[in-house]
Amino acid sequence: MPIKAVGAVLIMTSGILIGVSLKSRLSYRVDLLKEVYDFLLYIKRNLNYDMPALSDLFCQYGTEWGCGLIGVISDSLENDEPFEKIVEHSFSAAEIMNTLNVSEQNYLKSVFLQLGSSDSESQLMLIDSSAAQLECMIKESTEEKDRKSRVYMSLSVYSGMIIAILLI
Amino acid sequence: MDNNLIRVLNSFSEQFCRIIKTKLDSVSEIRIRSNKPVVIYMSCMPYLIAEDGDFLPADKQTILNDDCIKFSSREIKNAFARICEYSVYKYQSDINNGFVTVCGGHRIGICGTAVLSDGKVKSISDISSVNIRIAHEFIGCSAELLQRTGIDSGFLICGVPSSGKTTLLRDIGRTLSSEIPAKVSIVDERGEIAARFGGENCFDTGLCDIYSGYPKNKAIIDSIRTMSPDYVICDELTGADVESVLYTLNYGVKLIASLHCDSPETAKNNGAFRKLTGTHAFEKIVFLDSRTPCRISRILTMEELYAD
Numbered sequence: 363m364p365i366k367a368v369g370a371v372l373i374m375t376s377g378i379l380i381g382v383s384l385k386s387r388l389s390y391r392v393d394l395l396k397e398v399y400d401f402l403l404y405i406k407r408n409l410n411y412d413m414p415a416l417s418d419l420f421c422q423y424g425t426e427w428g429c430g431l432i433g434v435i436s437d438s439l440e441n442d443e444p445f446e447k448i449v450e451h452s453f454s455a456a457e458i459m460n461t462l463n464v465s466e467q468n469y470l471k472s473v474f475l476q477l478g479s480s481d482s483e484s485q486l487m488l489i490d491s492s493a494a495q496l497e498c499m500i501k502e503s504t505e506e507k508d509r510k511s512r513v514y515m516s517l518s519v520y521s522g523m524i525i526a527i528l529l530i
Numbered sequence: 531m532d533n534n535l536i537r538v539l540n541s542f543s544e545q546f547c548r549i550i551k552t553k554l555d556s557v558s559e560i561r562i563r564s565n566k567p568v569v570i571y572m573s574c575m576p577y578l579i580a581e582d583g584d585f586l587p588a589d590k591q592t593i594l595n596d597d598c599i600k601f602s603s604r605e606i607k608n609a610f611a612r613i614c615e616y617s618v619y620k621y622q623s624d625i626n627n628g629f630v631t632v633c634g635g636h637r638i639g640i641c642g643t644a645v646l647s648d649g650k651v652k653s654i655s656d657i658s659s660v661n662i663r664i665a666h667e668f669i670g671c672s673a674e675l676l677q678r679t680g681i682d683s684g685f686l687i688c689g690v691p692s693s694g695k696t697t698l699l700r701d702i703g704r705t706l707s708s709e710i711p712a713k714v715s716i717v718d719e720r721g722e723i724a725a726r727f728g729g730e731n732c733f734d735t736g737l738c739d740i741y742s743g744y745p746k747n748k749a750i751i752d753s754i755r756t757m758s759p760d761y762v763i764c765d766e767l768t769g770a771d772v773e774s775v776l777y778t779l780n781y782g783v784k785l786i787a788s789l790h791c792d793s794p795e796t797a798k799n800n801g802a803f804r805k806l807t808g809t810h811a812f813e814k815i816v817f818l819d820s821r822t823p824c825r826i827s828r829i830l831t832m833e834e835l836y837a838d
Binding site for chain 2: 409413414415416417442444445477478479480481482484485
């Protein structure tokens with residue numbers, strides 16, 4: 363009997379942990395999108411006054427605030443590789459690949475690759491339109507996070523309880 | 531070895547960079563045209579680069595050689611994006627003027643299709659030719675020139691492209707500011723004299739005050755108003771700069787400048803030259819040898835020039 367009780371508790375705990383991990387992945391997705399959004403605003407602020415190179419902006423932001431995608435890109439910039447390769451490698455980081463869906467990844471890649479390819483006026487226009495698009499994506503992913511995280515948590519707790527009851 | 535230049539060459543290909551590196555000290559220009567053999571200039575002579583790394587003197591037969599290194603327009607486009615640090619906006623005004631100066635003072639001239647807006651070049655698309663002009667620093671190369679011209683008045687250095695005008699101006703600035711020492715302002719519109727990047731000068735310009743990226747007229751007037759220089763050094767004057775040249779004259783500042791012009795004979799027919807020398811801001815005119823960088827061909831006073 364005590365062994366069964368311990369087993370039931372373990373199953374319930376693992377169920378809850380699975381729920382928490384699924385929930386945190388959804389939160390991380392929102393954080394990644396927010397980070398890119400903030401980074402775009404950071405570029406915009408700097409472009410209005412100064413004209414630093416894109417790599418400097420990545421590094422400055424990455425050092426101060428970037429711990430997700432921007433952090434990964436800014437770390438990779440030290441390797442003096444073509445920017446396309448750096449962006450591609452950064453998205454292939456397991457954490458980012460598992461968190462963002464394919465369309466989000468493709469959209470962010472295209473934003474990054476277009477960033478330094480035009481004059482400052484076009485650059486600011488690109489940032490504005492990308493930021494507006496990202497706002498929508500953040501809103502959608504936040505709603506999805508709120509909705510799904512409740513479902514994940516309830517499902518994992520209840521399924522853990524059912525398995526535990528069946529075991530006992 | 532100049533890492534900035536290596537980075538530029540690496541933007542095209544590693545093999546290309548490896549080959550050029552072996553002759554870097556003697557290379558003055560590298561011309562890259564889409565789908566055409568790369569031409570490099572060593573001691574003013576053009577050479578092609580064979581795939582195996584040999585340098586072949588360029589003539590009508592070797593130019594047809596298929597085994598020479600070439601780059602496609604796509605490769606040139608990608609390399610150029612890399613040279614611009616993937617930040618075209620940062621270099622846009624230079625690009626519109628047909629060049630980009632990279633860290634190290636190397637000027638990369640570009641040629642392609644102009645994108646016009648209101649009659650002005652807004653951008654350049656389909657870049658088809660790139661000319662990498664390698665900047666060199668020769669400390670002390672202006673010693674003979676300064677000895678012969680003296681430093682009591684302004685002078686104009688005339689020479690063809692790649693005759694060493696900028697190199698001489700840089701060394702004159704360094705000598706005057708740190709050896710005399712005088713107050714010297716350098717007007718570095720194209721970023722080639724001091725090659726200022728990230729607040730640091732890539733070249734030794736002594737104790738000069740550097741106006742980097744300013745339009746020439748504004749920089750000359752600003753420097754006289756705010757930095758009280760004894761000398762203003764300025765590269766590549768044109769006829770449009772006459773007003774600021776007169777300004778230096780009125781304030782007793784000595785102007786040392788350069789102008790594209792090959793000989794006293796052509797100078798006299800050159801409108802910009804006539805306008806600039808008409809200001810009497812320059813007491814002497816220095817003509818450089820077209821074949822050997824920084825070598826003086828003739829130094830003439832204004833009277834001697836027009837008496838010829």
